[in-house]
Amino acid sequence: MAIPGRAFSAAAFLQAAALGAHPLPEINSGEDGKIETLDQRNTNQQPQWAVSVSPHIRRGKTTAGIMWTVSASLIPVMLLSIYNFGFRGLLITLVSVVSCIVVEAITQKALGRPVSVSDGSAVLTGILMAFVIPPGVPYWLPIVGSVPAIFIAKQLMGGLGFNVWNPALVGRAFLMAAFPVAMTAAWVPPVDWSKVSAGVYLGSVDAVSTATPLYVLKHYGLAAVTQQFGGLSTIYEQFFIGIKPGCIGETSAALLLAGGLFLMIRGIITWHTPVSAIVTVGVLAWIFGGETWFGGQPLVHVLSGGLMLGAFYMCTDYVTSPTVKGAQIVFGIGVGALTVLIRLKGGYPEGVAYAILLMNCLTPALDEWFKPKRFAPPKQAPVAAVK
């Protein structure tokens, strides 16, 4: 490769290489065609130091680092889902991740933007989208979901940082609308490893189908839940650990809680939104969820469905949730209230995804209403003081 309009001979290239310098682009040929290395230029009083604006030091954390850390914190959940549902869940997750990366790369190219799949945000969207769909769906379903998730909800909105709705949940909402049967009937019971057969292991699920606890609860009541899944204490134990039917990555409250705590310790999320969302669901389910007032089973609601995953991994999405702490608490309460409303009175047994998508719309307004308290605001109108 030669620089147009500049003398650049093979001899000069070798000379530069012998001097231990990268020949391009630091080397500029002088007017007499002589090659100068970077070091020589410095001694010739023509330094090429970086000159940029303050601050000159940065904390090591990066956008990509955050995305990969969040993704890594979901690995235990993935492992449990393999134990729960066989390798089917892993395969669906891989399809989802790969299709999200591909859609992101293609749309960024098409929109003339730099391709930024290495920042990990598409990978995380792929993982989260797979985690909120049932394990028994066809393998190609995540491919369909990744288009609205990445292309419409993210890139058409302006790319990372500009999307209004959580891309993974937009993907799920689209799949729910377009493939309602697949998305609501493809539940798989946990693998019984004592009787494991090759068929189950490979994920051939046509023969077996089941219902989620929330579906049973909604349509047949608490008694039916205890009948199908065991007594209340067994339910709490099994649901907390995560051995139950459900979406690929939603079943284990314990592992999602651990992942959430890990992210809090790493300073990536704070407690405000998850705690307010979970507490709201618990309180409202206790008040309104039973035959009589204050007769509901808060823990069944808290440990079921997508609440834990939603609270720790979707409500805390930086781009689509508020930044101010007060606004985060209101956001969490809103998610909790809408979830309980949909679960108890709505047409679906589960409502976390829609609750979060609805609250996403309010995020800019919430941030506007809950501005941080300024340390030293002016006493009078600010404009006059400056001039």
Next chain:
Amino acid sequence: MAGLTFPKGGVHPEEHKELTEHLAIEEMPPPLQVVIPLSMHFGAPAKPVVKKKQEVQEGEVIATVEKALGASIHSSVTGVVKAIEPHPHPTMVRCDAIVIERDPAASPRKYEAEDWSKLSREQLLSRVKDAGIVGLGGAGFPTHVKLSPPPTAKVDTLVLNGAECEPYLTTDHRIMLEYPDRVLEGAKILMTILGIRQGVIGVELNKPDAINALNKALQQNPPQGDMKISIQGMTVKYPQGSEKQLIYSLTKRSVPGGGLPFDVGVIVQNISTTLAVYEAAVMNKPLYEKVATFSGRAIVRPANLKVKVGTLLSDVVNYLGGTRDLLKIVSGGPMMGFAVSTLEVPITKTTSGVLFLNSKETDTGEYGPCIHCGWCMDACPMGLQPMEVGVYVEAGKGHLTDKFGVFECFECGCCAYVCPAKRPLVQFARLAKIQIKKRG
């Protein structure tokens, strides 16, 4: 260890002070030539009172500011004026400067200490003014003006800033450690000029030896009468040494936006400035030497040097054995300092340090879109929303950012330091301020 601190935001960058904090202040031999800029203070540039080829003595006035805000400038060497011409400047890019060639035969000027307590307030103040002292923390506000608050202001407290919260810099640390008695005398002089009885020196707790030295000096030579000076340890957190944060940490008073410290009865002085005030009042010595930290992993021999004002950076680099893997040169601290493009810039009165950073220490990468993590907001010591200002400026709407309190931003850099997308949030705020002012 918990110390006094400010209520909002702040960051904990790696300190890197271990490079120089144990090195005693070392006097650099005067260079053959000094380049003394006419702008080393806040206000109008000084006007030269010497001509080309004129002989000047060390400490002689070579430029003055008569009517406008400013401070006198003195020759830092004995020699001959070679030129008065534009020259590279660390923060102003270029500025007129007086070039003086040193006479190698001249011996350094000696100063005798005298008892300042016989001098009146007016005499002390005029010594500060004649010495050309400016705020040495970086802004360079003329000290004699700061020491003459309007009669409406009821000043009751002097705050000495020994926080030195910028990473790498150890100038004030070494001064407090090596000259604690002079710092305390300087504080007494400042309090005498201001006619106040209460002084407090705030030092970050990462300098326990400096706190001990000051306490020891205070016990040995306590202030007379009802004058009180206390030494307070402050939490190690950047920007502890910023004026408003420091005043809050030490006095729990809040300076409102657009206000000045004397609005809440406080005058703040830097440790280096206090030492200069001592030297002016007690030894009648003008300000033409500066203690500065030369540090970073790209300079062969990091040091705390006492240098002549006007010494070129190239002379300092040669004295310290040169550089290796140099990527960026920063005049000042790494959080608020200015990158310089040439070694031909001189050390000025306000140079507190020069950093030579390699590619591992400084970051020159590209930045990405805002992901609304809110970390900048949590880090902002003024409780602002830097991300909003950045998004507005990028959208060409910087003139609408007044509602975010952008004029309260003092560009400490905490927001950009924590930003995971490496966004130049400080620069966005600067642009926003310019755009608001342009729209009038």
